[in-house]
Amino acid sequence: MSENTSTIAARAPVPSPAVLDTMVKIIMAQTDMSHDDVVSALDCTNYDLKRVIREYMTGGASASASASASVSNSTSVNQLRFSEIRKFMDKSDEQYYRRQEMTKIYNQVLEKKKAEAAAAGAGAGAGDSVSNL
Secondary structure, three states, X not given: OHXXXXXXXXXXXXXXXXXXXXXXXXXXXXXXXXXXXXXXXXHHOOOOHHHHHHHHHOXXXXXXXXXXXXXXXXXXHHHHHHHHHHHHHHHHHHHHHHHHHHHHHHXXXXXXXXXXXXXXXXXXXXXXXXXXX
């Protein structure tokens, strides 16, 4: 009896024509597939809308091929997304600290020039007061 139950669960019922038409429109909007291709792909995937689009995006690989590809390829789409975010954050972090370091050096040079100008001004001012005496 368990064999009978697993066979029933393995095959999804055919959706109503209205639902099927809606699914076809959604898939055709997301892909470049023709109406006949979409209907046959839905039939092959037990009317799994997401799976049809996913297989189209991965190059039309069959279910077994895409499963083995995902096992051999250790990075999922989500991992790729977060690795790109991490790279972006690392780059901006590096640029931030570089700007902070440049600002620190700029301020040190500016303070040194101000000190030199103040010393030159004080020396000139002291020289004027001595010469006036």
